Amino acid sequence: MRYDTIIIGGGLSGLCCGISLARQGQQVAIVSAGQSALHFCSGSFELYGRCENPLEGIASLPKEHPYRKMGIELTASYAEQIKDIFEAAAVKCTGEATRNHYCLTPIGVIKPVWLTLNDYARFESPDRIPWRKVALVNFEGYLDFYPQFIASGLAKYGVKSDIHSLSLTAFDNLRESSTEMRATNIARIMTGEILEQIAAYLNSHAGDAEALFLPAAFGLFDDTAVAELRAMVSLPLFFIPTMPASVPGVRTQIQLKNYFQRIGGTYLLGDNVVSGEIENGRLKSVKTANHGNMTLSADNFVIASGSFFSHGLIASQESIREPIFGLDIYADRVREEWYDKDLYSHQAYMGYGVVTDNKFRCSIDGKCIENLYAAGSILAHQNALDEGTGGGVAITTALFVADEILRSR
Amino acid sequence: MRQNGNNHYDVIVIGGGVTGAGTARDCAMRGLRTLLVERKDFTAGATGRNHGLLHSGARYAMTDQESASECIRENRILRHIASHCVEPTGGLFITLPEDDLSYQTKFIKACHRAGIIAKAIDPKEAILMEPSVNPDIIGAVTVPDGAIDPFRLTTANIMDAQLHGADIITYHEVTGFVKSQNRIEGVRLRNQSGEESTYYADVVINACGIWGMHIAKMAGVEVNMFPAKGALLIFGHRVNNVVINRCRKPADADILVPGDTISLIGTTSSRIPYEDIDKNDVTPEEVDILLREGSRLAPILSQTRILRAYSGVRPLVAADNDPSGRNISRGIVCLDHAERDGVEGFITITGGKLMTYRLMAEMATNMACRKLGKKAHCQTASTPLPGSEPSKESKRGKSHIIELGIEQKAAKGRHGTMSRYIHSHNAIDDALVCECEQVSVGEVNYAINSLHVHNLINLRRRTRMGMGTCQGEICACRAAGLLGKANNCAEKSLNDMAAFLNERWKGMYPIAWGDTLAEVQFTSWLYKGVCGLQPDKGEGINEEKEQR
Structure with missing residues (x-):
């Protein structure tokens, strides 16, 4: 089977990327294992949660951060573009990239966020409920x-x-x-x-x-x-929002998936990419668990398989790796460096992920795989919890990668 | 609520481990007005940090005949008085190709000398008996080992002590003694809010395990102890159904014990400085040793998910004439400080092991009775603990148990006959709080109301909530909700939940790879991310870093 682009991972990032490409005329397949981080989403998305104006806050992030790689202008533009995609997919939400509003979490914490689904409790400021x-x-x-x-x-x-x-x-x-x-x-x-x-x-x-x-x-x-x-x-x-499984999360996933399929995308649910064939610095095709020896080939590939939770990254007793292709990753070598003994302190492992060039193209042994892009939480040098950037990185890097793919033709 | 009308008791027992709980029970059953005080929660020390092995004594047969005989005698007693805490799994001592098979003959003889039934069997038969055992074994011996739940055992002793009139105070630390000349007359306590109180007794029993050294010092006597740390790993499911020991001289990671839904491998053994007895950390080296050696007992361990790593500290006591600690006893040490040091009204009971807690309690209570001039016989060897009494139901055969739901069966396993006090048979009470360990709303409420539960860690020790594969991921919030409702204090419950999750992490970071790392990332996203949970940076929660 042949596609323009194959996306590995059907969570928020994979779906946004697939939708963007399909809207611009590509034949896209998404291979999805099933559940994703969306399944425990809170009904809100964060762009940058540590200051009032997310776009201003982004400037203070380290230069390896995915937002910094795209630059503030592009990040802002993708943060605007997603509203159009969400609207087309009937995911109704509101919010501004230049000013956080506040939502209520399942334990009553009032938290700054970027977008909130329309039927959820939200206010402009905790002092003005x-x-x-x-x-x-x-x-x-x-x-x-x-x-x-x-x-x-x-x-x-x-x-x-x-x-x-x-x-x-x-x-x-x-x-x-x-x-x-x-x-x-x-x-x-x-x-x-x-x-x-x-x-x-x-x-x-x-x-x-x-x-x-x-x-x-x-x-x-x-x-x-x-x-x-x-x-x-x-x-x-x-x-x-409640504790998982999350109704707004599952609904968002279903709505995005339905929209992706409506505009011609192929969503291969319950399947896993197990290996790929790389030739002359390009990924030619991948094999999946369900398709056995039949290969899926494409001009471009996106890996949006998530972090440890989604098995996009695997930690063994000795090391951390990306399990499908053995992509170059950023991680500390010694196990004791992976974590802090206080759960609520900065956890180094959260920032591990695949390393890429400024176009989010992956590499193996330092050699760029020209048509393999990474998006979402598998990217290194982000820490969704410390920064309050989870949904924002997933969405904006996905749209950025989609545009890179279209430009590469 | 205290049952005694004033602050004067016959006996004050310090320490809420199994020895203290057993001693309080024995004292109360002999009619002594008894108070037990504990600085944290029951089972927070070595009691909650061991294998949970119902030793046959075979492990000690070659090195310490006295301990071996004590073990097998207590083994038989516990099967009777604590049947709801015991799983009579049986045990194997296996010989691997790299071990000396001639050790086996000497071992069996030593077992027989101590009164332990040990029988060599064909290795093939051993593999049939326990399919997870290393198939390369060249020898196998069966012994009457089993599994015992130290949390349940302690709770049952506490409960019975109370039923016999004892008072129990947790989260009160001993800060000093009331002394008049050479007599100990009482203890000074401080609770977690810093409030002080004083209780008086004719006899004070120090049953604090390794912490007893510090308590003794406060009373003005020296007991020379050497903390020996042992690390263990818990596996995510029940790998073996029979206890597997290595038939060689005791060494690292040579015992694999099944317990409830999990299996435990241990232990390592290393001397640590006394200042470190509250640290309870497990090093990457210890994890690696446990995994490597454990996989020799049951090869599947190398591919089995590890749930937690934890460690405890054995109280080894130096002989009085040997301050260097070279001549160390692993046996029971019961010290009459009047005789030994000229301090009246003070007894230290230490050394020993989980298996001999009842015997230790008996020895300390005998000594207390002598001091008080009280003539009463010990009945703890024959009177079943609450939960283990023969019940009418057991005479009805198995039919009734089929009528129970899974969560009711689980609760019955945990609380024995006391499970009759757990509300069930309606949808609200039967709803599950902890899905891994099948802990229902009814069981949680029973524990909150009857088992000295102040926080989620207490609740875990009483019910197994949060001890399963997800390590409290979903049940932490559910239980915090119920506890918050019961105590009508949301803020305290949220702080408690933050502390509980951090405590679960303490046992996870030494093994934070594979599914454990994936799971903790999910927990962090959920609680720190989706919920926005932050630990209380102000006062903090003065909870111990319990690991099991």
């Missing part, structure tokens, strides 16, 4: 949503909360098995009559609250259920 009192509603027996923590977080900024526990017979089937009460399973049954029951409960229990906050367990495939519920409820209603 538009409500004096809110109602936090959980489902009886649902353990991955923490109204007490959220109430405590809001109280720090002077917002009062009433906590309600909503019991529905509709949950009885889910509760039959003790592991079924998860956001994604709950979201599946949130339709029709159940939404009406919930709306009735909310309307009668809201009291003097000015807004309603619910766990993000509505609308797994699209926002129909969200719109229906909102239409029936008299007060403003917002969602707060």
Whole structure:
């Protein structure tokens, strides 16, 4: 099988890159193992979380950082372009690259972010939360949503909360098995009559609250259920992300994947690239677990297989490697250098990844593979947690790589 | 809540390890008004940092006949009184091609001298009995080893001590003694908020393991101890069902023990300075030795996911006439400081091992009774612990257990007959907090209400929550939610959760490669990233760095 570009990895970065290329006329295939970091996404994306204006903050990052490799101007331009892609894919969100806004995390921390999905709680500043009192509603027996923590977080900024526990017979089937009460399973049954029951409960229990906050367990495939519920409820209603699996994350992944397929992309789900054939400094083809000896060939390739969590990088007792091609990586040699003994301190391993040139092209033994690009969290010299850059790096490097590929023709 | 109306007791036991808990139980059962004080949580020291091996005594048969005989006697007693903490797995002593097979004959004879049933079997039979064992073995001996859960064992002793009227205070550190002339009359305590209190007793028993040296010094007596650190690894699933030992002189990583859902390899042995007894770190070298030697016992270990590394400190006591520490005893040391040092009302019980905790408790309690002029016989060798009493259910045969859900079976395994106090049979209580270890909401609430749970680390030790393959990834937040609700303090629960996750990391970084590194990256993204969790930089949580 032959494509213009093959992308290894179907998470946020792989999908954004694939969509950008397909929109510009390429035949693209994405090979995806399945789950990605999107599956525990919070409903918000970060560009740079350590200062008010992300674009200004980027300038202070080290020059090997992916943002610095692209430059501030291009980073800003891709941060703008993604809005168009998200809109086309029906991922509805808002935010500005020049000014962070704030979202609520599952444990009630108020955190600066770049983009937030439209049905999620957000405010321009923690000191200017538009409500004096809110109602936090959980489902009886649902353990991955923490109204007490959220109430405590809001109280720090002077917002009062009433906590309600909503019991529905509709949950009885889910509760039959003790592991079924998860956001994604709950979201599946949130339709029709159940939404009406919930709306009735909310309307009668809201009291003097000015807004309603619910766990993000509505609308797994699209926002129909969200719109229906909102239409029936008299007060403003917002969602707060839960512990995984994340409904907004899964929904975003599905929407991006559907859009990619709609514009002609091929999404090979549940498959893994196992090896590649390199000749004269170019990757000719790859083999996957499901396709056996049949090779997939393309003019260009993108590796967006993620960091350790997604097995884009593998650490053994002795060393760290990129498992498919053995790409050159940046990592410390001695195991004791990989980590800090305090979980909350800077962890060196988070910054490990494949090293690239300024076009994000990978290399093996110092020799550039001219048509193999890397995007997203597999790139070295970024630390999503220290910098608050996770989603932003995934998105902007993906779009940058797509443009490089188009330019290379 | 204290049961005693005032601050005066017959006996104060210092130390919430298994020896202290056992001693408090024995004292209380003999009718003594008893108080147990612990500076942190139960099982925070060596009790929670060992193999969890129900020794047959065979390991000591060649080197220490006295310890070997003590072990096999206590082995038989524990199977009876602590049946819900014991798994009678049986054990093997294997000889590998590089070992001397003639050692086996001497070993079996030594076992028999100590009263341990040891039987040489055909290596092929041994492989059938335990398929994970190194197939190259040239010799195998069966012994009555087993697995014992030190957390459950300690909790059951504490519970029974309380049922017999004892008072228990955790998170109170001894800061000094009330002394009048040459008599110890009480202890001064300080809790974690710095509040001080004083309790009085006719006899104070120092059951603090390696920390007993420091306690003794406060009482004005010298007990010369040598801390010996042992490191262990926990594997992500139950590799073996039978304890595997190496049939040679005791050495590094020569015992592989199955326990609940996991297997443990250990130990290394190294002297450490006394100042380091609270460090509990495991070096990359120790990890490498454990993996290399462990894989000789069961080759599959080299490809098995490691969950955690941890270490504990054995309290080795130097003989009184030998300050250099060359002549060190691994046996039980029960010191009457009146006789030895002229300090009345003070006893130190130390040395020994998990296996002999009950015997140590008996010896210390006998001494206390003598001092108090109390004539009461020890009953701990025959009276089952709470959870291990013969139950009506067991007479009903196996049929009832089939009716139980998985989480109820797991809880029954953990709490024995006490599991009847766990709310179940409704969807809310049966919902799982910890999916790896099948810990339900009902079990968590039972532990919070009945088992001295102040934080998530306590909860883990009482229930196994967070001890499974994901090391608390999802259950930390769920349990923090329940604890926050029970204590009505969200902020404290979040700080507690931050500390709990950091504590889990302590046992993971020495083995941070492969799936462990992938898992911790996920945990970090989730808690630091998605949740925005930050540790409390202000006061900090004064929790020990427990590892198991």
